[in-house]
Amino acid sequence: MDCIFCDIINKSASAEVLFENEKVISFLDIRPINYGHTLVITKNHFDNFLLVPDDELSELIRVTKVMSNAIIKGLNSEGFNIVANTGRAAGQSIFHFHFHIIPRFRNDNFSFKPNLKSYDNGSMKEFAEKIKMAL
Numbered sequence: 001m002d003c004i005f006c007d008i009i010n011k012s013a014s015a016e017v018l019f020e021n022e023k024v025i026s027f028l029d030i031r032p033i034n035y036g037h038t039l040v041i042t043k044n045h046f047d048n049f050l051l052v053p054d055d056e057l058s059e060l061i062r063v064t065k066v067m068s069n070a071i072i073k074g075l076n077s078e079g080f081n082i083v084a085n086t087g088r089a090a091g092q093s094i095f096h097f098h099f100h101i102i103p104r105f106r107n108d109n110f111s112f113k114p115n116l117k118s119y120d121n122g123s124m125k126e127f128a129e130k131i132k133m134a135l
Ligand code: 5GP
Pocket: 004, 015, 016, 027, 028, 029, 030, 031, 032, 084, 085, 091, 092, 093, 094, 095
């Protein structure tokens, strides 16, 4: 399987690695939204969030929290966004699941620019019902 993140894990591709343990590795994103933009991935390959087993997800989240603290302290960042694009429609381009940690600063000129919708009469309940029925 051709996966650049697996190549980074097995050191056949280079990356600016920040942390690694037996299960997880974290490195700088090559095209940062802000400098210090960090990725955190499991060493086992899973295409997306839904395929990551709970125990590995739990370690991934734990390390994501550790990395977030280091970003706040090390870069004096004022906040951060944790993002996980899942599926092409959501902008996923590398199909080895990863969390992005994006350091944020006031007036850093980055925005998700959402076009916020409003629910029509009663439709909020309909959406809630559809999701609850699928639980
Ligand atoms: P996605 O679009 O799948 O959510 O995020 C993939 C991220 O991986 C992108 O932000 C992209 O810049 C980063 N990326 C792609 N190829 C490489 C690479 O070879 N090395 C590193 N460090 N990051 C990469």
